[in-house]
Amino acid sequence: MPVKVIRSAKRKRTVAARLNAGVLEVRIPGWMNKSEEDDAVADMLQRVAKRTVSQHTSDDQLEQRAQELNAKVLDNKAQVGSIRWVSNQNTRWGSTSIATGDIRISDRLQKVPDYVLDSVIVHELTHTFIPGHSKEFWEWADRAHKAERAKGYLEAFARFGQAEESAEAE
The missing domain is CATH 3.30.2010.10 (Metalloproteases ("zincins"), catalytic domain)
Structure with missing residues (x-):
């Protein structure tokens, strides 16, 4: 799934993600380093996948x-x-x-x-x-x-x- 990371100086603590036209937009605080960003993106990918995919496919x-x-x-x-x-x-x-x-x-x-x-x-x-x-x-x-x-x-x-x-x- 394509990911777009959006840094925000206004965002202080939270990370948010939203699917928009097939792209996962992950909003993170501007202070996060690359490692924290990677962790946040991985977490949001996991959360959205869990919420989005039904377990009832057969x-x-x-x-x-x-x-x-x-x-x-x-x-x-x-x-x-x-x-x-x-x-x-x-x-x-x-x-x-x-x-x-x-x-x-x-x-x-x-x-x-x-x-x-x-x-x-x-x-x-x-x-x-x-x-x-x-x-x-x-x-x-x-x-x-x-x-x-x-x-x-x-x-x-x-x-x-x-x-x-x-x-x-x-």
Whole structure:
């Protein structure tokens, strides 16, 4: 991943990083030496990679995560026929067949933070027992951890093709 280091005389203690158009911008205090800069960049690369890459890249991992979320978030109300990644969904993040309980998740989500993927999975799981987007539907779907934040992430991702993720350290 390309890195751009930005030194700032105003920044006193903190190091911050943000992905911007595929470049990791690392902001550091101006007083840091080259060794401290290298350590800060390595730390931020590790933090952003950890936040950005989902650990659920196979269909089996996706199914396991859906089962965990169904139990933890939805009180096992969802009836899943199958869940798998697909590459033919370019306008949706996921889809559910209410008749069969089959769920398809866009493979564009394989590298989003876990809370974003979890929110989409919970959304689709909720469709297995509540069709449509009624008030009751959203009461269940919004039980996902950081659901509102995930919606914002997906909105930015859809609009710009790549959402920004940031990390902060002191």
